[in-house]
Amino acid sequence: METIQLAFNSAVPVTPDLGSTCFASLERSGEATTVHRASSDQGSGSGWDSGCCSGNHHGGVFGPRSELIFAILCGIFLIVGWLTKTFTDSPDWVSLGCYLAAYFFGGYYTISEAIEKVREGRLEIDFLMIVAAAGAASLGAWAEGALLLFLFSIGHSLEGYAMGRAKRAIEALSEMTPTTARLRRDGTERHVSVDELVVGDIVIVAPDERVAADGFVVAGETSIDQAPITGESVPVDKRPVEDVEAAAAAPESLDADHRVFAGTLNQSGAIEIQVTKIAADNTLARVVTMVREAETRISPTQKFTKKFERYFVPAVVATVVLLLFAPLVRDEPFHASFYRAMAVLVSASPCALAIATPSAVLSGIARAARGGILIKGGGPLESLGGLNSIAFDKTGTLTTGHPKVTDIRVADGVDERELLRFAVAVESLSNHPLAQAVTRDAQERLDAIADEDASVRSPATDLNSITGRGVRATVQGDLVYIGNAKLFTEVDGPSLPETIQADDESLQRDGRTTMIVRAADRYLGVIGLMDTARPASAKTISKLRELGITEMIMISGDNQRVADAIAAEVGLDVARGGLMPEDKVREIEKRRSEGGIAMVGDGVNDAPAMAAASVGIAMGAAGSAVALETADVALMSDELANLPLAIGLSRATRRIIRQNVWISLGMVVFLVPATILGLNIGPAVILHEGSTLVVVFNALRLLAYQE
Numbered sequence: 001m002e003t004i005q006l007a008f009n010s011a012v013p014v015t016p017d018l019g020s021t022c023f024a025s026l027e028r029s030g031e032a033t034t035v036h037r038a039s040s041d042q043g044s045g046s047g048w049d050s051g052c053c054s055g056n057h058h059g060g061v062f063g064p065r066s067e068l069i070f071a072i073l074c075g076i077f078l079i080v081g082w083l084t085k086t087f088t089d090s091p092d093w094v095s096l097g098c099y100l101a102a103y104f105f106g107g108y109y110t111i112s113e114a115i116e117k118v119r120e121g122r123l124e125i126d127f128l129m130i131v132a133a134a135g136a137a138s139l140g141a142w143a144e145g146a147l148l149l150f151l152f153s154i155g156h157s158l159e160g161y162a163m164g165r166a167k168r169a170i171e172a173l174s175e176m177t178p179t180t181a182r183l184r185r186d187g188t189e190r191h192v193s194v195d196e197l198v199v200g201d202i203v204i205v206a207p208d209e210r211v212a213a214d215g216f217v218v219a220g221e222t223s224i225d226q227a228p229i230t231g232e233s234v235p236v237d238k239r240p241v242e243d244v245e246a247a248a249a250a251p252e253s254l255d256a257d258h259r260v261f262a263g264t265l266n267q268s269g270a271i272e273i274q275v276t277k278i279a280a281d282n283t284l285a286r287v288v289t290m291v292r293e294a295e296t297r298i299s300p301t302q303k304f305t306k307k308f309e310r311y312f313v314p315a316v317v318a319t320v321v322l323l324l325f326a327p328l329v330r331d332e333p334f335h336a337s338f339y340r341a342m343a344v345l346v347s348a349s350p351c352a353l354a355i356a357t358p359s360a361v362l363s364g365i366a367r368a369a370r371g372g373i374l375i376k377g378g379g380p381l382e383s384l385g386g387l388n389s390i391a392f393d394k395t396g397t398l399t400t401g402h403p404k405v406t407d408i409r410v411a412d413g414v415d416e417r418e419l420l421r422f423a424v425a426v427e428s429l430s431n432h433p434l435a436q437a438v439t440r441d442a443q444e445r446l447d448a449i450a451d452e453d454a455s456v457r458s459p460a461t462d463l464n465s466i467t468g469r470g471v472r473a474t475v476q477g478d479l480v481y482i483g484n485a486k487l488f489t490e491v492d493g494p495s496l497p498e499t500i501q502a503d504d505e506s507l508q509r510d511g512r513t514t515m516i517v518r519a520a521d522r523y524l525g526v527i528g529l530m531d532t533a534r535p536a537s538a539k540t541i542s543k544l545r546e547l548g549i550t551e552m553i554m555i556s557g558d559n560q561r562v563a564d565a566i567a568a569e570v571g572l573d574v575a576r577g578g579l580m581p582e583d584k585v586r587e588i589e590k591r592r593s594e595g596g597i598a599m600v601g602d603g604v605n606d607a608p609a610m611a612a613a614s615v616g617i618a619m620g621a622a623g624s625a626v627a628l629e630t631a632d633v634a635l636m637s638d639e640l641a642n643l644p645l646a647i648g649l650s651r652a653t654r655r656i657i658r659q660n661v662w663i664s665l666g667m668v669v670f671l672v673p674a675t676i677l678g679l680n681i682g683p684a685v686i687l688h689e690g691s692t693l694v695v696v697f698n699a700l701r702l703l704a705y706q707e
């Protein structure tokens with residue numbers, strides 16, 4: 001019976017059936033994926049359905065390792081049988097008994113699998129093995145038959161075991177979340193299952209405990225090891241939010257020092273958190289689901305190998321049938337021809353080829369996930385490894401995304417307080433990073449220069465954002481516009497006065513992002529903001545350059561001067577400023593045609609550009625559901641520093657895929673003529689299985705990939 005253990009949520013149908021690509025599955029089951037649900041009697045072995053040559057983990061009397069143990073028993077009986085026959089005078093039935101036992105243990109899983117596949121109309125290599133072994137027995141060549149079964153079963157149980165390892169590396173992620181939480185409700189504390197938690201619950205997290213739910217801190221201070229989610233090695237400090245209601249209303253816009261994620265490890269302080277996501281919906285659960293889905297997406301190389309097999313399989317079948325007619329042209333008994341044909345079939349079965357890419361993709365994705373990088377399938381993984389250009393968004397990607405108000409230039413005859421009040425009223429409705437900075441800093445300045453009661457402030461209504469330009473809202477009946485100079489060339493009303501224009505330009509020359517404020521027909525002034533480059537950006541860029549990324553550009557909606565300043569600071573070649581989202585898309589497409597290009601953004605307003613790129617990479621995806629869903633590659637941490645790891649790993653994966661394809665094809669190319677010319681089925685099986693194992697273990701090296 002073929003089973004695969006889905007450690008949890010067995011409703012997720014995501015098991016690639018590598019088997020459907022295997023030779024000899026005389027193509028009745030051409031579908032790409034087949035689902036094998038866990039059967040309840042299975043142990044903990046999260047096997048991998050490498051279908052092709054079985055390779056599954058079978059449960060059984062010895063638990064999840066039964067298949068391997070059976071294979072070993074087969075080998076032992078084979079040796080004992082051979083020794084007694086060769087070196088003792090014991091009666092024949094002793095060695096025959098041993099061989100029969102060897103047949104039983106070696107053939108048990110092979111037969112049950114072959115039967116199951118034949119029922120599904122698939123004729124695979126296990127069936128051939130049985131035929132060959134039975135043929136051997138009927139000719140009295142018990143030892144040879146047992147050797148075949150032994151080699152076949154040991155090879156495939158090892159292969160299944162190895163693939164299970166890669167699979168477990170992913171499943172391990174999901175085991176990070178605790179199953180129970182300490183819930184405080186109605187003044188009492190009790191342990192409940194995490195599935196019972198609802199949004200708004202207060203959960204207590206003790207020191208050295210894993211956080212039970214996604215949420216934000218409402219009491220206590222601590223630092224948290226977020227490595228399971230973001231791959232960051234340094235714990236992140238956490239402190240309570242100031243305004244619980246506001247935090248609950250918009251948990252996604254909270255800073256990293258308030259938000260916590262299920263599965264991360266609390267360090268020394270006890271904290272209370274308010275739950276923002278139910279268990280099934282938390283970041284880790286979503287990541288695990290996506291990683292599982294990712295494994296099933298077919299990569300370009302896999303497409304190629306499948307196509308190859310479509311032509312290859314019929315060719316081999318034809319050859320084998322021809323070989324069966326050898327006695328017509330050669331003087332040899334039929335069983336010799338039959339054996340040769342079987343040996344050719346084994347040799348030509350592209351098991352190694354079928355598993356070459358999926359094993360590497362699986363290991364690569366698992367290794368990336370451990371580093372806080374979610375790669376959504378073999379496609380993105382392979383494209384990521386082949387990149388030579390990367391485009392970056394500016395705000396929140398290369399810069400911290402937390403701009404500060406640095407300058408306030410008031411127009412002649414305007415009271416600074418008026419400018420600030422309008423700005424705060426309007427921008428408090430927007431959640432653009434610039435707006436957040438204005439709301440915070442201008443309010444602070446307002447508090448400093450005019451000790452007024454904030455409640456008398458007139459609120460703004462009807463906020464409209466004008467993409468790439470700014471915002472519009474109504475305050476006390478006045479239409480207020482805030483945005484860049486371009487905005488005011490496009491909207492009705494008086495055009496930009498020269499003084500304002502001069503202020504705007506002088507601020508820009510100092511590398512400031514600027515916003516001009518106009519209420520009704522009056523220009524009130526210009527606000528200058530500055531965002532600083534992330535400390536890690538420059539180092540990351542130079543690492544990427546070392547990795548051989550030749551072209552790196554910045555595409556920004558901010559003005560050209562700011563774009564240039566930041567680009568120079570972090571070491572980018574080209575900066576394009578003043579771009580609308582559609583300009584960004586055009587910029588990407590222009591470069592895409594010259595080869596692969598990735599777009600790195602924070603996933604909020606960069607979605608079109610990310611979609612246009614060969615690979616869309618989102619940063620800070622742990623904090624943004626949208627970024628997590630839409631990107632091809634999601635860097636869970638809000639750090640660019642993981643990008644070189646992602647690219648290095650993808651390159652290594654591509655390299656290993658290439659090696660694997662050569663190894664598997666090479667073995668077929670060698671074995672087919674060799675068996676036609678007389679190589680025995682025994683060595684053919686050893687080499688065939690050997691190449692399959694080499695391919696899988698080669699792929700597993702990726703699990704240990706270091707930057």
Ligand SMILES: Nc1ncnc2c1ncn2[C@@H]1O[C@H](COP(=O)(O)OP(=O)(O)OP(=O)(O)O)[C@@H](O)[C@H]1O
Pocket residue numbers: 393394395396427430432434435467468469470471482483484513514515555556557558559579580581605
């Ligand atoms: N809420 C706002 N208030 C004032 N001006 C704004 C606002 N939103 C956008 N702008 C103006 O529009 C410009 C472009 O904004 P947009 O959000 O498109 O930039 P972006 O492409 O995300 O920028 P970056 O490349 O810096 O990430 C800003 O530089 C600013 O001048």
Ligand SMILES: [Zn+2]
Pocket residue numbers: 052053125349351352688689692
């Ligand atoms: Zn095989």
